[in-house]
Each structure stands twice: as C-alpha cells, then as structure tokens.
Amino acid sequence: MKFAEVILPVPIPKSFCYSIPPMMDVAIVVGHRVLVEFGNRKMYTGIVSEIHDKHPDKYEPKPILEVLEVEPSVNPSQIKLWKWIADYYMCTIGEVLNVALPSGLKLSSQSYIQLHPHFIIQENLEILNDREFTLLSHLEKEQTIPYTQVGNIIQLKSPYKTIKDLIAKEAILLIEQIKEKYKPKMEKRIRLTEQYAENPESLDQLFEQLGKKAKQEDALLKYLTLVPVHEDHLSNYHGVAKKDFIHSGRALSPSSVGTMTKNGIFEEFERQIPRYELTASDKMQPTPQLSDAQNECLHKTIKGLEEKNVCLLHGVTGSGKTEIYLQLIQGVIQNGEQALFMIPEIALTSQLVRRLKVYFGDVLGIYHSKFSDNERVETWKGVQEGRFQVVVGTRSSLFLPFSDLSLIIVDEEHDSSYKAHDPAPRYQGRDLALVLAHFHHAKVVLGSATPSLESFYLAAKQKYAYAGLSERYGDAQLPEIKIIDIKSKRKQKKMKDDFSDDLLQTLHQTTEEGHQAILFQNRRGYSPYVTCNVCSWVPTCPSCNVNLTYHIYKNELRCHYCGHKEHVPNTCVSCGSTEIKTVGLGTQKVEEGLKDYLTDLRVGRLDLDTTRRKHSYEQILIDFEHGHIDVLVGTQMVTKGLDFSNVRVVGILDADRLLYFPDFRAHERAFQLLTQVSGRAGRRGEKGTVILQTTTPNETLFAKVARHDYRNFYRKEIAERQQYHYPPFTRLIKLTIRSEKQELTKESAQWLGNRLVNWLGRKRILGPQEPNINKIRNYFLSEILIKLERENFDLKKAKNYIHHAILQLKEEKNFKRVWVTIDVDPN
Ligand SMILES: Nc1ncnc2c1ncn2[C@@H]1O[C@H](COP(=O)(O)OP(=O)(O)OP(=O)(O)O)[C@@H](O)[C@H]1O
Numbered sequence: 001m002k003f004a005e006v007i008l009p010v011p012i013p014k015s016f017c018y019s020i021p022p023m024m025d026v027a028i029v030v031g032h033r034v035l036v037e038f039g040n041r042k043m044y045t046g047i048v049s050e051i052h053d054k055h056p057d058k059y060e061p062k063p064i065l066e067v068l069e070v071e072p073s074v075n076p077s078q079i080k081l082w083k084w085i086a087d088y089y090m091c092t093i094g095e096v097l098n099v100a101l102p103s104g105l106k107l108s109s110q111s112y113i114q115l116h117p118h119f120i121i122q123e124n125l126e127i128l129n130d131r132e133f134t135l136l137s138h139l140e141k142e143q144t145i146p147y148t149q150v151g152n153i154i155q156l157k158s159p160y161k162t163i164k165d166l167i168a169k170e171a172i173l174l175i176e177q178i179k180e181k182y183k184p185k186m187e188k189r190i191r192l193t194e195q196y197a198e199n200p201e202s203l204d205q206l207f208e209q210l211g212k213k214a215k216q217e218d219a220l221l222k223y224l225t226l227v228p229v230h231e232d233h234l235s236n237y238h239g240v241a242k243k244d245f246i247h248s249g250r251a252l253s254p255s256s257v258g259t260m261t262k263n264g265i266f267e268e269f270e271r272q273i274p275r276y277e278l279t280a281s282d283k284m285q286p287t288p289q290l291s292d293a294q295n296e297c298l299h300k301t302i303k304g305l306e307e308k309n310v311c312l313l314h315g316v317t318g319s320g321k322t323e324i325y326l327q328l329i330q331g332v333i334q335n336g337e338q339a340l341f342m343i344p345e346i347a348l349t350s351q352l353v354r355r356l357k358v359y360f361g362d363v364l365g366i367y368h369s370k371f372s373d374n375e376r377v378e379t380w381k382g383v384q385e386g387r388f389q390v391v392v393g394t395r396s397s398l399f400l401p402f403s404d405l406s407l408i409i410v411d412e413e414h415d416s417s418y419k420a421h422d423p424a425p426r427y428q429g430r431d432l433a434l435v436l437a438h439f440h441h442a443k444v445v446l447g448s449a450t451p452s453l454e455s456f457y458l459a460a461k462q463k464y465a466y467a468g469l470s471e472r473y474g475d476a477q478l479p480e481i482k483i484i485d486i487k488s489k490r491k492q493k494k495m496k497d498d499f500s501d502d503l504l505q506t507l508h509q510t511t512e513e514g515h516q517a518i519l520f521q522n523r524r525g526y527s528p529y530v531t532c533n534v535c536s537w538v539p540t541c542p543s544c545n546v547n548l549t550y551h552i553y554k555n556e557l558r559c560h561y562c563g564h565k566e567h568v569p570n571t572c573v574s575c576g577s578t579e580i581k582t583v584g585l586g587t588q589k590v591e592e593g594l595k596d597y598l599t600d601l602r603v604g605r606l607d608l609d610t611t612r613r614k615h616s617y618e619q620i621l622i623d624f625e626h627g628h629i630d631v632l633v634g635t636q637m638v639t640k641g642l643d644f645s646n647v648r649v650v651g652i653l654d655a656d657r658l659l660y661f662p663d664f665r666a667h668e669r670a671f672q673l674l675t676q677v678s679g680r681a682g683r684r685g686e687k688g689t690v691i692l693q694t695t696t697p698n699e700t701l702f703a704k705v706a707r708h709d710y711r712n713f714y715r716k717e718i719a720e721r722q723q724y725h726y727p728p729f730t731r732l733i734k735l736t737i738r739s740e741k742q743e744l745t746k747e748s749a750q751w752l753g754n755r756l757v758n759w760l761g762r763k764r765i766l767g768p769q770e771p772n773i774n775k776i777r778n779y780f781l782s783e784i785l786i787k788l789e790r791e792n793f794d795l796k797k798a799k800n801y802i803h804h805a806i807l808q809l810k811e812e813k814n815f816k817r818v819w820v821t822i823d824v825d826p827n
C-alpha cells in the first residue's frame with residue numbers, strides 16, 4: 001500500500017497523509033494536484049509532497065479521490081522551497097501554497113450537494129419532511145445542485161438548516177465542485193481546405209467557378225497574397241488570423257467568406273496564442289556594446305561568481321547595470337539554461353520590459369501582481385515547458401516552476417518592496433532568491449547604486465564577491481545636489497508656499513530649455529490632515545488611530561490605512577467654527593501649487609491614487625517619455641529605476657520627514673531614497689541639478705548624499721547597528737498582537753512577553769509596546785520585538801519556543817479573541 005503526503009490550503013502546520021488507491025498507484029507523482037476529502041465531508045485540492053509506504057500510526061488514512069492532471073503543476077524543488085519558507089518564516093505550508101500557486105491554477109470551489117450513494121429515498125420516507133423530500137427528488141433527477149440554488153428549490157431564504165439535517169441523516173453529501181480557472185487565449189484562423197491547398201490546378205478551376213462572384217474571388221485573391229500557397233503549400237497549414245484576413249488592408253465582406261467556408265473552400269480553426277507578444281515596432285536587436293568601464297565590471301562579476309555564489313554589483317545611478325545584466329543573461333540563454341531577473345515593483349516593469357523584449361523576444365516571460373490570473377498561468381506554463389528561458393518579475397516570480405535555473409539577478413536589491421507583508425508568508429524576496437539559487441546551484445547578482453547594509457556588510461566580509469562601477473555611462477555625470485535651507489528662505493520671504501525661489505527658478509529655466517523635471521514628495525493626497533483654526537480639532541478615522549488625509553479632487557477625507565472616506569466638514573465638530581484649514585504637503589498639493597506659480601507647465605502626477613488602474617502607470621510614463629508632461633510629481637514611485645534622458649532637474653520638497661521614522665532603518669532608507677531620486681537627473685547629456693529642500697541643512701546624511709558618498713554613510717551606519725545590536729548583527733522577529741479591545745491587547749501582549757522573557761531571556765525581548773499607530777481597522781495593536789544572535793545560537797529551538805508561547809496564549813480562556821502574527825526579518 002502506498003501513501004501520499006498532501007499539502008492543503010489550510011492553516012494547520014503539516015501535510016496530511018492519504019492512501020493511494022491501487023488503481024492510481026502508477027499515475028501519482030510528487031507535485032500532482034489531487035482531490036481529497038478533508039474534515040467533515042469537505043473536499044479540497046492539494047499538492048502531493050511525498051510518496052511513501054508508512055501507514056500513519058494514529059488514524060486510518062482516507063483515499064485520494066482523483067488526480068487532477070496528467071503532468072504535475074509543481075516540481076519537487078518548488079516543494080522543497082515551500083517547506084523552507086514555512087520553516088524559516090514561521091508559517092504553515094498551506095499558507096505558502098496559497099501565495100505560491102497562481103489562483104488560476106488553484107481550483108475554484110463552489111459547494112454542490114448530491115445524493116448520498118447509499119441513501120434510498122423510498123426506504124426513508126418516514127424520516128423526511130416535505131421540504132427535504134422535494135430537495136431529494138430534485139437531486140435524484142439532477143445528480144448535483146449548486147448550494148446557491150437550493151434555496152429556490154425548497155423556497156427558503158436560508159436553506160442551511162435543511163442541508164445540515166440532510167447531511168446528518170446521511171441523505172446527501174456536500175462537495176466542492178472543481179472547475180479549472182485557466183483558459184488559454186485562442187485565436188480564430190482561416191485556411192484553404194486541403195483539396196485546394198495541395199493541388200494548384202484545383203485552385204485554377206476554383207477561380208473559373210467563382211468568375212461571376214466578385215466578392216468571393218476577391219477573398220480568394222487576398223488570401224493568396226497573404227499566404228503564398230503557390231510557392232509553398234505548407235504555408236497554408238498556419239493560415240491567417242481571421243480578423244486580419246477580413247479587416248486589414250482592403251476589407252472583405254464577412255458574409256462571402258462565410259459562404260466560402262460553408263462551401264468547403266475555406267475552413268476555420270483555432271490556435272492558442274500567447275497573451276503578450278512583441279508588437280511590430282519592437283524589432284529584435286543585438287545587446288548593446290559595453291563601455292570599457294562596464295566591460296571591466298562585467299568581468300569582475302563573472303570572475304567573482306566563479307569563486308563565490310553571490311556578487312554584489314555596486315554601480316552608481318545611470319552607470320548601465322542593466323546592460324551588464326543583459327550580457328550575463330545572454331550567456332545563460334546560450335547555455336540553454338534559465339535566468340530570473342527580479343525587480344522590486346511592478347512600477348518598474350513597463351519601461352524595463354520594453355527594453356528587454358527587443359533583446360530577448362519570445363524567450364522572455366513576465367510575471368507580476370498586476371497580471372491577470374490567465375497571464376500568470378501562461379508564464380507559469382511557459383517556464384515549465386521551457387519556452388521562457390528568462391523571466392522578469394517581482395518577488396512572486398521566485399515561485400515559478402524553474403527546472404534549470406542558473407542565474408538570478410536581483411535589481412535594486414536594497415528596495416523594501418522585496419519584503420512581503422500580509423498575508424503570510426512574510427518573506428524577503430532578496431533573501432529568498434539566495435535560497436532558491438542555492439537549491440538550484442545557481443548564482444546570484446545583487447545590483448544597486450545604494451546597496452542594503454546587509455549586502456554591503458557581507459561583501460565587505462568577503463562572503464559575497466564585489467564589483468563596483470563608479471562612473472555613469474557615456475559622458476553623463478552624477479548630478480549636482482544643492483541643499484536649500486527653507487527655514488532661512490522663509491525668513492527672507494523667498495518661499496512661495498512650499499517652493500523655494502531656487503526650485504521655481506530652476507524648474508522654469510530647465511523647462512524653457514526644453515528639458516523635464518521630477519518632483520518628489522513622499523505623501524499622497526493633498527494634505528496629511530485638516531484642522532480647525534479655532535480649537536485645533538483634527539478629524540480622525542473611526543476605525544484607525546490616524547488623521548484623515550485630505551484629497552482635493554473629490555473634496556473628501558480618506559484613511560490611508562483602511563480606505564474609509566468621508567466629506568470634509570463645513571463646520572468644526574468640536575466648536576462649530578467654520579475655519580477649517582488644510583495642513584501639510586501631499587503630492588496633489590504640490591501639483592496644484594506648481595500650476596499656480598509656473599502657469600505654463602504641464603504637470604503630471606504619479607502616486608497610488610493615479611495608478612490604480614492596470615495601465616494608468618504605463619500611460620503616465622509614456623506621456624512623460626513623449627514629452628507631453630514637463631514636470632512629474634510623485635511619491636517614492638518616481639524614485640525607482642526610471643530612465644528618462646531628458647530629465648535635468650529633480651526637486652525634493654521635504655527631505656526631513658524621511659529621517660524621523662521610528663525605525664532603525666530610517667537613515668538607510670533616507671540615504672537610499674534621496675540618492676535614487678537624485679539619480680534620475682542628468683542621465684544623458686549635461687550635468688543635472690537636484691534641489692533638496694530641508695529645515696536641517698547641516699544634517700550630515702544630506703551632505704553624504706550630496707557628495708555621493710556611500711562608503712562614509714555605510715561606515716557610520718554599520719557602527720551604530722553593531723553598537724545597538726541590530727541587523728545585520730542580529731536577527732529580528734516581530735510579533736504583532738491584535739484584539740478588538742485595548743485592554744485585552746495589552747494584557748495578552750504582557751502575558752506573551754513574560755513567557756518569552758522566561759524562555760529566551762530579558763535581553764532578547766523588547767516590548768511589548770504599542771506601535772505609533774495603535775489601532776487599525778478597529779483592532780488594537782501591540783508589538784514584541786525579539787532580537788536573536790546570528791552566530792552560536794540555536795535558532796530552531798528559539799522558534800519552537802515562540803510557536804509554543806503563542807499556542808499557549810491561544811489556549812488561555814481569556815485570550816481566545818487575540819491574534820498574533822509573526823514577522824521574521826521585519827522591514
Ligand atoms: N553600453 C551601453 N550602450 C548604450 N547605452 C547604454 C549603455 N550602458 C548604459 N546605457 C544607457 O544609459 C542609461 C542608464 O543605464 P541603466 O538604466 O542600465 O543604469 P542603471 O545602472 O540601471 O541605473 P539606476 O541604478 O539609476 O537604475 C540607459 O538609458 C541605458 O540605455
């Protein structure tokens with residue numbers, strides 16, 4: 001007898017054992033999607049993770065009911081990765097399965113009922129009431145009925161009780177109907193029927209026959225111009241897309257084509273087509289020639305990767321790291337292996353994908369979160385079948401079914417959007433790339449102009465190889481960064497609202513000269529809050545402990561944590577005055593203000609509010625690229641990887657805010673963000689200018705940004721991390737405790753904290769502490785930060801303690817309604 005361990009999408013930290021019916025024995029392999037019964041007459045689809053012959057001690061395993069596919073969707077190294085993730089990030093493997101598998105491959109389940117196979121209605125009449133009898137008679141005829149239709153049949157709004165009773169009487173079964181979600185995209189095509197295609201004489205006869213039917217003759221002629229059947233009768237096999245045939249060039253009459261199809265001259269057929277293809281304008285090109293400096297960096301990287309598994313490619317903004325990646329990827333393709341090119345956010349994809357497509361064409365697959373299910377499954381299958389040798393994608397592309405991966409590039413490796421937050425697994429994509437590469441014996445290139453402290457530290461310790469590139473490509477230079485003291489400017493009356501005279505003048509001049517600019521303000525909306533001028537009342541969110549942000553275009557207040565919206569009050573709720581004013585600066589206000597002072601400028605905005613729709617992001621960038629926008633205002637979205645040759649000026653409106661996040665990474669983030677956004681200026685041609693506005697012009701971090709001095713920034717920062725025991729010197733695990741009552745949150749967090757102190761020691765536990773925003777979506781929060789040593793420490797044991805402490809908490813009677821989330825390596 002054989003058994004299979006099956007991973008199910010349930011939050012229980014283990015796989016489940018099922019028996020393999022003898023009939024199936026040959027067919028089932030690891031990675032197959034199978035249908036099983038779980039719990040009380042519930043059906044699930046799961047993934048087979050192991051096949052063995054050990055009968056479980058404690059229970060009799062149920063049989064696998066069905067295998068849902070011929071070729072397994074998942075390969076064994078993926079399952080290995082899932083297990084690693086569940087273990088390291090302290091979540092269940094079902095949770096990993098849920099994010100790893102595109103939902104197009106998960107089976108959608110809708111509940112159905114059917115008659116229990118052993119139940120005979122006629123023999124049980126005395127235990128059935130009228131309703132039940134009606135339903136069962138229906139089932140006898142229909143076999144299965146969707147749960148949603150039961151109400152109609154027995155004329156009850158909520159049929160739940162009837163169904164429950166019938167299940168109890170073992171009269172019916174509740175099943176999950178399995179539907180495949182993925183649908184390949186098909187194209188209708190048309191071709192000549194075989195008799196005409198293979199015999200030129202019959203075609204001549206056909207022309208004679210059609211003589212008087214001009215429209216049909218027309219169609220035949222057009223077909224023969226599009227498809228050269230005379231020269232090569234095999235070309236008929238692929239035919240021509242029906243819509244191209246009828247509509248492109250001189251249009252045909254669809255009805256005569258229809259008649260010819262009916263008469264057996266043409267035939268229609270369908271062909272599966274990829275969802276994204278090169279457009280006609282994207283002609284393939286050879287990869288660009290590298291400059292001497294780039295070449296040297298490339299060779300250093302290659303050499304580094306011969307000795308180490310990871311190489312940090314540290315190249316200043318605009319140095320052409322992408323071009324170096326291209327060469328590395330080219331090598332992988334030539335060897336017939338696979339490469340993964342990771343980017344932090346979908347934000348970056350459109351420009352990059354256009355750039356990459358012309359080099360890699362059909363072997364390039366794309367994978368990111370704004371893709372539809374079908375598009376994702378398409379990429380998944382393409383990787384599985386080996387059609388895509390290169391995938392460019394966001395962190396979730398780590399879950400693709402690679403079989404022969406030899407290189408992973410993590411571009412902008414410092415970027416915080418590599419970290420997944422909710423739901424679990426809360427993995428860090430850059431770190432996971434290293435693990436995936438390890439499983440495949442592949443190499444990793446981490447690229448950035450501003451490496452994360454973690455990566456630079458490991459390169460400095462020579463755990464990673466290092467390749468530097470300190471000049472920009474071509475004649476371009478790094479921009480000049482001017483620090484503007486807005487406090488003294490205000491005193492001198494040289495500020496117009498939030499714009500210094502320098503900023504306005506520079507913007508004016510550069511746009512006069514036909515160049516473009518980017519303005520960065522890390523807050524969306526119009527202003528972060530509104531307040532009453534008389535009593536200082538501030539409207540806050542009813543469900544979260546935050547101020548509401550003012551959005552000017554819909555004239556409403558919004559919560560950026562839960563999405564709550566309300567009208568702006570005309571009078572103060574607290575004192576009744578009508579003096580409500582807006583305070584602080586968001587991207588909308590920057591956009592509006594700019595239009596007031598530089599009236600001729602065309603201003604565009606790039607933030608979460610303008611990019612919610614699928615292609616809006618792309619559209620704004622295309623408008624900018626084509627020069628329809630002079631100044632692009634945006635949140636951190638404008639700081640990342642954008643490459644526009646005409647941008648000469650970058651303005652940073654309020655650099656101070658970046659420094660004051662209550663987070664040990666605040667300075668690292670600020671340095672990275674400021675350097676990256678500055679790096680958008682002057683990437684081609686003349687030197688660019690950055691105007692950095694601040695109230696603390698003597699802040700040393702700004703000076704380092706202005707001098708492009710990564711190394712000194714690193715030295716100071718790493719010393720502090722070491723002194724205060726923060727990563728990369730320790731490992732952090734953050735527990736967030738939530739409940740609907742503030743007191744309950746506090747008590748349970750205290751309880752958990754004490755337990756952890758007992759087991760792990762006082763010095764390893766920080767908190768519990770209320771976070772700055774202590775209430776979100778009606779849940780009160782508390783946090784415990786656990787600091788663990790990186791070396792000479794039993795991490796596994798510590799994690800077991802933590803799991804155990806949380807389990808014990810959940811078992812306490814008073815703490816039933818408390819939830820704890822675990823975040824390993826929080827951002
Ligand atoms: N060898 C080359 N030949 C032609 N163009 C190049 C070459 N190297 C770089 N470029 C061009 O220079 C610009 C900057 O290169 P790229 O975007 O790769 O820089 P980067 O190092 O990724 O910068 P960032 O870190 O700021 O994103 C791009 O427009 C790129 O096409």
Ligand SMILES: [Zn+2]
Pocket residue numbers: 541542543544559560561562563564777
């Ligand atoms: Zn809210």
